[in-house]
Amino acid sequence: MHQTLNEHIPVLLEAVLQYLNPQAGESYLDLTAGYGGHAQAILARTKQPMEATLVDRDANAIKALADFANQGATLLHRDFLSASEHIVAADQKFDIILADLGVSSPHLDNAERGFAFAQDGPLDMRMDQTQTLDATTVVNTYDAQDLERILREYGEEPRARTIAHAIVEARPIDTTQQLADIVRAVMPKSISNRSKTHPATRTFQALRIAVNDELELLRASLPLWTELLSKGGRLGVISFHSLEDRIVKQAFADVAGDRYDADLQLLTKRPVVASRQELVFNPRARSAKLRAVVKK
Numbered sequence: 459m460h461q462t463l464n465e466h467i468p469v470l471l472e473a474v475l476q477y478l479n480p481q482a483g484e485s486y487l488d489l490t491a492g493y494g495g496h497a498q499a500i501l502a503r504t505k506q507p508m509e510a511t512l513v514d515r516d517a518n519a520i521k522a523l524a525d526f527a528n529q530g531a532t533l534l535h536r537d538f539l540s541a542s543e544h545i546v547a548a549d550q551k552f553d554i555i556l557a558d559l560g561v562s563s564p565h566l567d568n569a570e571r572g573f574a575f576a577q578d579g580p581l582d583m584r585m586d587q588t589q590t591l592d593a594t595t596v597v598n599t600y601d602a603q604d605l606e607r608i609l610r611e612y613g614e615e616p617r618a619r620t621i622a623h624a625i626v627e628a629r630p631i632d633t634t635q636q637l638a639d640i641v642r643a644v645m646p647k648s649i650s651n652r653s654k655t656h657p658a659t660r661t662f663q664a665l666r667i668a669v670n671d672e673l674e675l676l677r678a679s680l681p682l683w684t685e686l687l688s689k690g691g692r693l694g695v696i697s698f699h700s701l702e703d704r705i706v707k708q709a710f711a712d713v714a715g716d717r718y719d720a721d722l723q724l725l726t727k728r729p730v731v732a733s734r735q736e737l738v739f740n741p742r743a744r745s746a747k748l749r750a751v752v753k754k
């Protein structure tokens with residue numbers, strides 16, 4: 459099938475179908491429905507759009523999911539923590555739950571969303587554009603210490619202090635290109651030349667995580683997701699960097715460890731990663747890791 463650059467290809471789709479094993483008649487909760495790639499494949503098997511709830515914090519994604527709503531699915535334009543709290547309060551359970559974390563291809567491909575250093579755009583990085591905090595505010599108003607902490611904790615950036623001071627000195631900073639240039643300028647030439655990744659990769663990751671409060675939302679949501687599973691229900695989480703994966707691994711170990719009385723059982727002893735074949739047509743799957751549990 460021909461794929462255009464802007465098309466979102468669902469990552470680890472075969473593995474998701476294998477581990478979550480959707481069956482006709484089952485209910486489905488997609489916590490990061492995006493452009494509906496996984497949802498489409500899963501609903502083709504459950505054949506129960508009325509029993510599906512699709513969540514996304516991005517209004518553009520929710521618009522793109524309108525066809526699912528026309529078939530009876532419930533759409534929730536919320537972050538997945540507040541959506542999960544809402545569903546727990548309604549005492550609803552699901553047979554299949556999926557969270558495919560992070561940004562979507564349209565976020566990265568649209569310069570005006572401000573996620574990518576490859577193209578110039580405003581420093582935005584909000585997944586939910588109704589929220590007030592954006593990357594411009596973080597970069598232009600946080601003090602050097604806070605910026606350093608963000609770069610170190612969320613970007614694991616060894617040069618966090620140098621970059622934080624360079625940012626403070628260069629203010630005001632309005633565009634992704636300006637920020638990328640500031641970071642590149644303070645990186646030793648040996649690193650810029652040797653590394654295959656852009657020297658600003660870690661800085662952009664860190665700011666994105668801070669703007670969207672990604673790790674805290676994930677940490678707080680995981681216990682709710684296991685609570686939302688029906689008996690025999692399967693939960694899969696796809697993460698894209700080690701900070702997220704560590705949180706998922708720990709949460710699953712807490713509830714699905716080797717204890718005989720554990721409520722849940724691990725379906726993936728090790729995280730599932732993309733095959734070489736998948737990487738050829740979907741390079742975004744390079745860092746994807748799927749972990750899954752089943753409720754006993």
Ligand SMILES: C[S@@+](CC[C@H](N)C(=O)[O-])C[C@H]1O[C@@H](n2cnc3c(N)ncnc32)[C@H](O)[C@@H]1O
Pocket residue numbers: 466467468469489490491492493494495496497513514515516519536537538539558559560561562563585675
């Ligand atoms: C990797 S994409 C999902 C793609 C989707 N699985 C598909 O196949 O089309 C991640 C989506 O999750 C959304 N998202 C990320 N964090 C979120 C959160 N905390 N709450 C709700 N949605 C979130 C993003 O807006 C994005 O649309």
